[in-house]
Amino acid sequence: MFKKILVANRGEIAVRIIRSCRELNIQTVAVFSDADRHGLHVRYADEAYHLGPSKASESYLRSEKILEIAQKCGADAIHPGYGFLAERADFSQACQDQGISFIGPKPSAISAMGDKQIARETVSKAGVPVVPGTEGQGDLTDKALLKIAPEIGFPLLIKPSAGGGGKGMREVANIKEMPGLLTASRREAESSFGDGNIYLEKLIQGARHIEIQILADQHGNVLHLGERECSIQRRHQKLLEEAPSPFIGDDQALRDKMGEVAVQAARAVNYINAGTIEFLVNANKEYYFLEMNTRLQVEHPVTEAVTGIDIVKEQIRIAAGLSLQHKQEDIILKGWAMECRINAEDPFRDFMPSTGLITQSILPAGPGIRIDTGVYSGFEISPYYDALISKLIVHEETREETITRMKRALDEYRVLGIRTNIPFHQALLENTDFLAGEFNTQFIQDGNLPVSDTPMDQSLPEIAALTAVLATHKRTQRSAVSMQRGRRDTSNWKWINRWERTKE
Amino acid sequence: MTSEIYFAEVEGKEYQIEILSETRVVINGASHEIDYQPLKKHSSCSLLVDGKSFEPNTYQENGGWEIILTGKRFNVLVEDERERRLRLAAGESTLQEGRYILKSPMPGLVIDIPVKVGDQVMEGQVLLILESMKMQNELTAPRDGKIARIQAKVNDNVERKQTLLIME
Numbered sequence: 001m002f003k004k005i006l007v008a009n010r011g012e013i014a015v016r017i018i019r020s021c022r023e024l025n026i027q028t029v030a031v032f033s034d035a036d037r038h039g040l041h042v043r044y045a046d047e048a049y050h051l052g053p054s055k056a057s058e059s060y061l062r063s064e065k066i067l068e069i070a071q072k073c074g075a076d077a078i079h080p081g082y083g084f085l086a087e088r089a090d091f092s093q094a095c096q097d098q099g100i101s102f103i104g105p106k107p108s109a110i111s112a113m114g115d116k117q118i119a120r121e122t123v124s125k126a127g128v129p130v131v132p133g134t135e136g137q138g139d140l141t142d143k144a145l146l147k148i149a150p151e152i153g154f155p156l157l158i159k160p161s162a163g164g165g166g167k168g169m170r171e172v173a174n175i176k177e178m179p180g181l182l183t184a185s186r187r188e189a190e191s192s193f194g195d196g197n198i199y200l201e202k203l204i205q206g207a208r209h210i211e212i213q214i215l216a217d218q219h220g221n222v223l224h225l226g227e228r229e230c231s232i233q234r235r236h237q238k239l240l241e242e243a244p245s246p247f248i249g250d251d252q253a254l255r256d257k258m259g260e261v262a263v264q265a266a267r268a269v270n271y272i273n274a275g276t277i278e279f280l281v282n283a284n285k286e287y288y289f290l291e292m293n294t295r296l297q298v299e300h301p302v303t304e305a306v307t308g309i310d311i312v313k314e315q316i317r318i319a320a321g322l323s324l325q326h327k328q329e330d331i332i333l334k335g336w337a338m339e340c341r342i343n344a345e346d347p348f349r350d351f352m353p354s355t356g357l358i359t360q361s362i363l364p365a366g367p368g369i370r371i372d373t374g375v376y377s378g379f380e381i382s383p384y385y386d387a388l389i390s391k392l393i394v395h396e397e398t399r400e401e402t403i404t405r406m407k408r409a410l411d412e413y414r415v416l417g418i419r420t421n422i423p424f425h426q427a428l429l430e431n432t433d434f435l436a437g438e439f440n441t442q443f444i445q446d447g448n449l450p451v452s453d454t455p456m457d458q459s460l461p462e463i464a465a466l467t468a469v470l471a472t473h474k475r476t477q478r479s480a481v482s483m484q485r486g487r488r489d490t491s492n493w494k495w496i497n498r499w500e501r502t503k504e
Numbered sequence: 505m506t507s508e509i510y511f512a513e514v515e516g517k518e519y520q521i522e523i524l525s526e527t528r529v530v531i532n533g534a535s536h537e538i539d540y541q542p543l544k545k546h547s548s549c550s551l552l553v554d555g556k557s558f559e560p561n562t563y564q565e566n567g568g569w570e571i572i573l574t575g576k577r578f579n580v581l582v583e584d585e586r587e588r589r590l591r592l593a594a595g596e597s598t599l600q601e602g603r604y605i606l607k608s609p610m611p612g613l614v615i616d617i618p619v620k621v622g623d624q625v626m627e628g629q630v631l632l633i634l635e636s637m638k639m640q641n642e643l644t645a646p647r648d649g650k651i652a653r654i655q656a657k658v659n660d661n662v663e664r665k666q667t668l669l670i671m672e
Contacts, residue, residue: 167638188640191615235639344637348570348577353610353637355664360546383611387637411574416546416561426575456576462531464578465512465519467551467560468569470540472510472582473523 001320002026002077002101006070007041009081010060011374012390013296014041017079020312029075031066033059035382040374047073054384060084063091070100077101077319079312083386086295087114087163103319105273105294112269113292116161117199123289126268128261131280131288133201142182145200149175152202158182160189161197166236168192171203204288206440207280209233210245212262213303215314216271217324224259225303225311226333230278232428234351234444239421240428241299242338243306246399246437247281258287265292274300274315280441298341298391301370305337305395336402337395340410342373343387346419347449355381358389359417364409368395381418389420399437403429423449430454511588513581604646604671612636614660617669623651625671632656632668645671 004027007014018028018041030045035054042048049069051059063085070078078095080086080103089110095102104110113119117138120130134140134148139161149156149172158181160168168189170181182198190196213225229245230238248255262277269292276297278290300311309326318324345351361377373390375381381389392409396402407429410422428434430452433443444450512519522530529536539552551558561572569580583591615633619625625645632643649671656668 383636416548423575460573461514463558464571465514467571468580468582469510469512469521471562
């Protein structure tokens with residue numbers, strides 16, 4: 001087993017990985033940028049080293065600097081988390097060359113799955129159904145793409161060959177708007193992944209996004225840990241995930257079949273370590289391979305909750321050369337789990353990112369609640385990295401009970417100083433279609449909050465009015481007091497005293 | 505403490521709220537016992553109204569208040585008696601049609617400015633693309649108009665509330 005692991009990431013995922021390392025009695029090394037000196041991962045790790053300026057390209061993406069730190073501090077493995085260097089074949093290769101274990105797949109598997117076009121070709125050959133598109137045609141020019149588009153048919157999706165997370169992705173309704181969207185997509189892909197290549201894919205309407213978690217060791221054992229439903233997305237960014245999927249429900253045959261196909265896709269690239277096969281599933285329960293994420297997923301905790309397996313520990317064991325501890329028949333999904341991604345975004349202003357100092361953070365707790373976060377009260381949210389500040393995961397017996405528990409947890413959650421998307425989740429959990437499990441990837445339309453179907457407590461507008469009046473009154477009184485401060489009037493002193501008392 | 509009367513408008517409905525003391529208010533004629541504890545700098549407060557406990561978030565936005573209560577948003581306009589008198593004397597002011605100043609809604613990097621000074625733009629047209637938290641955000645024109653000035657360049661790092669562009 002490893003003695004010391006360097007975590008080449010930041011935020012909640014770095015903290016998450018450090019936790020598993022500690023439980024395995026492995027020393028941890030954090031790396032940080034200027035903006036993250038006060039990050040929780042730096043405070044929790046046994047050692048921490050500075051990488052450079054805040055911009056990711058000058059810090060978390062500097063693979064040579066990270067390897068240099070790993071060598072210097074004697075780390076025998078590197079966990080890349082998700083994003084940054086996690087899906088970079090050259091980084092996996094560089095680790096291997098320097099005799100440091102990369103906790104993830106081999107460079108060949110990352111390349112094969114990392115280029116979305118090659119991935120589609122590979123799994124298609126292995127008998128896995130893929131969404132029709134421009135796979136197998138290489139990198140095409142805008143002119144060529146415009147020519148092929150009508151053959152695929154509208155609506156369609158423009159997707160970057162590299163990367164993921166919805167960045168650079170554009171939905172195209174007709175040929176007229178396509179040139180502008182091609183430009184925008186290439187621009188965003190270039191700035192996010194340093195690769196402006198794009199391809200087209202048919203947009204499967206009304207489809208659900210369902211993915212299968214797999215684990216594969218170095219001894220040829222591959223197993224799947226069931227599915228996750230990730231259809232609640234905005235601009236192709238997942239917001240809420242659950243396991244199992246309410247769509248698959250008790251259709252065990254479909255679950256088994258998709259699991260087998262996922263294992264098949266992983267085997268097609270000799271996959272090792274944890275990975276996820278994403279599928280689009282239409283209303284007829286026909287499923288299509290979307291892509292494979294060759295890394296730990298943001299939403300892995302919902303699978304951990306229902307299977308009882310610590311996926312990060314499994315990743316570490318696999319990288320250390322151990323065999324999988326479980327067999328497929330041991331994997332039984334127990335209860336229901338749901339994750340809400342809490343983002344520093346204002347749901348009332350088109351999900352505009354919100355930065356600044358977190359002045360107060362009170363986390364929900366109690367039965368069945370898990371929080372993965374890298375921030376705390378007094379931490380400054382910078383504009384340099386993604387908006388995810390925490391993941392709220394709850395586990396219960398049934399979906400209904402899970403939702404009730406999630407509502408309770410969201411009510412308890414207090415974050416002040418920045419805006420968060422908590423109100424979005426609260427509205428979503430009161431939407432009858434969501435409650436009935438009837439939704440697809442188009443459920444959340446851009447900029448719209450889900451419609452809350454619970455009648456509002458009629459006293460709320462009045463309480464809001466009262467709050468605004470009291471806040472106004474307090475402000476006026478305060479300015480009046482400060483204007484008269486010089487007069488040494490006893491009643492003024494009383495006032496100041498009174499207002500001092502009301503401060504926290 | 506002298507009693508003070510305020511008028512608050514929420515969702516088209518008006519509330520007359522009289523503050524009698526620190527612990528008593530009258531809302532549209534009905535008396536309530538309150539305990540108001542602002543959390544300083546926290547843009548929030550703990551508010552007890554006749555024993556019922558609330559914890560609204562309070563933000564000052566565009567001359568009014570934005571109150572978030574149990575995940576729901578309420579925009580509240582508040583005025584005291586004097587302000588109300590002045591407003592009624594001056595007559596209802598119409599929405600100003602003058603200049604529109606596009607300010608950066610967040611810190612970020614200017615990716616593109618697809619307009620130039622003198623351009624006629626239409627409502628909804630993209631004025632500037634700003635990258636923040638790895639997402640590109642399109643800032644659009646709130647109405648038709650003409651670009652009067654551009655005060656940012658591509659690749660500029662801009663601060664929140666920095667003026668980017670002026671329309672007239």
